[in-house]
Amino acid sequence: MNIMHRNDLKKITILSLSMFAILGLAGCNDSSDSKSKNVKSEQKVETAPLNGKFIPIYEVARTNENRVEENLWRSRKLLEDYTAEMNSFVNIPVDIKVVAKECKEANAFYDSETQTIELCYELGAEERKMFTEAGDSGDILDTELYQSAVGTLFHEAGHALIDVLDLKITGREEDVADQLAAYILTYNDEDKDYLLTVSDTYSLAAKRAKTLDDLPFYDSHSLDAQRAVNFLCYVYGSDTKNFQYLISDDLLNKERSEECEHEYNQIVEAWDFLLAPYFKK
Numbered sequence: 001m002n003i004m005h006r007n008d009l010k011k012i013t014i015l016s017l018s019m020f021a022i023l024g025l026a027g028c029n030d031s032s033d034s035k036s037k038n039v040k041s042e043q044k045v046e047t048a049p050l051n052g053k054f055i056p057i058y059e060v061a062r063t064n065e066n067r068v069e070e071n072l073w074r075s076r077k078l079l080e081d082y083t084a085e086m087n088s089f090v091n092i093p094v095d096i097k098v099v100a101k102e103c104k105e106a107n108a109f110y111d112s113e114t115q116t117i118e119l120c121y122e123l124g125a126e127e128r129k130m131f132t133e134a135g136d137s138g139d140i141l142d143t144e145l146y147q148s149a150v151g152t153l154f155h156e157a158g159h160a161l162i163d164v165l166d167l168k169i170t171g172r173e174e175d176v177a178d179q180l181a182a183y184i185l186t187y188n189d190e191d192k193d194y195l196l197t198v199s200d201t202y203s204l205a206a207k208r209a210k211t212l213d214d215l216p217f218y219d220s221h222s223l224d225a226q227r228a229v230n231f232l233c234y235v236y237g238s239d240t241k242n243f244q245y246l247i248s249d250d251l252l253n254k255e256r257s258e259e260c261e262h263e264y265n266q267i268v269e270a271w272d273f274l275l276a277p278y279f280k281k
Helices: 007-026 033-047 064-075 078-089 121-133 138-164 173-185 189-206 224-238 260-278
Strands: 054-058 096-101 108-111 116-120
Touching: 054 064, 054 078, 064 078, 064 121, 064 138, 078 096, 078 138, 096 138, 108 138, 116 121, 116 138, 121 138, 121 189, 138 173, 138 189, 173 189, 173 224, 173 260, 189 224, 224 260
Parallel strands: 054 096, 096 116
Antiparallel strands: 108 116
C-alpha cells in the first residue's frame, strides 16, 4: 500500500484556486470590512503551522482472543505503515494518535476531544469470526483481516481530517469518511483489493440481519449492505474496464453501475479540492 499524490489533479486544483483568488480580488474594488476579514482569514489558513503527525500506539491486549488480533496487526506493521503513509500524504496542525486497544466492544472511532483514532482488537476478532464462518482460513484470512483494518483506519482518517482541518462538507460525515477511504485506496491499482475486502466485510455483516429490527435505520452510518455496494461502485467507477465483472445481481446492480464513474469522479474532485492546501509537497 502506497499513497501517492494525484499530482496532476492537485496542481490543477491549486492553480484553479489561485486564479479564482486573483480574479476575485482584481474584479472587485469594494474594501468593506467583510471582504477584509475574508482575506485575513485566508491568509491565516495559509500561514498556520502544520507540524502535526500521526503517531502509532499499540496497547497490550489482555484476552487470548484479542491477543490474536494484536499479534496480527503488530506482525503486519499495521499502524506503523498507516501512520507513515498519512504523514507522507497530508499536513496536519496537531498530532493524531492512532491507538490499537481493547475497547470491550467491536468498534473503531475517532475521538475529537483527544484527537485520537482508536481501533479495537474486538473489531478484528468479530471480523475473524465472520470470515471464518464464510470458509476462509490461513494466510487468506489474515490478509482479509489486515486489509479490512486498513480500510477502517482510512475511514477514521476522514473523521480526523474533517475535524483538525475544519473541512466543510455536505452530507453525512460517515458517508464522506467512507469516500475518503475510497479516494485513497483507489489511487494505486494494487490497493483496490483493499476496498473489495472492505465491501466483503460489510456484505458479511449485512447477512447477519434476519429481520427489519436488525437494521439500524436510525444510525448515522449507511446500512451495511449499502456500504458494501457503495465501495464496489467506487472501485468500478475508478476503472470500468477492469472491474466490469463486479456488475451482477449479487454484487453491483447494473442500474447503479451506470452512475459509478460519475460518483467516483465527484469524490476525487471534492477531496482534491478540500485537501489541496494541505498536500505534502
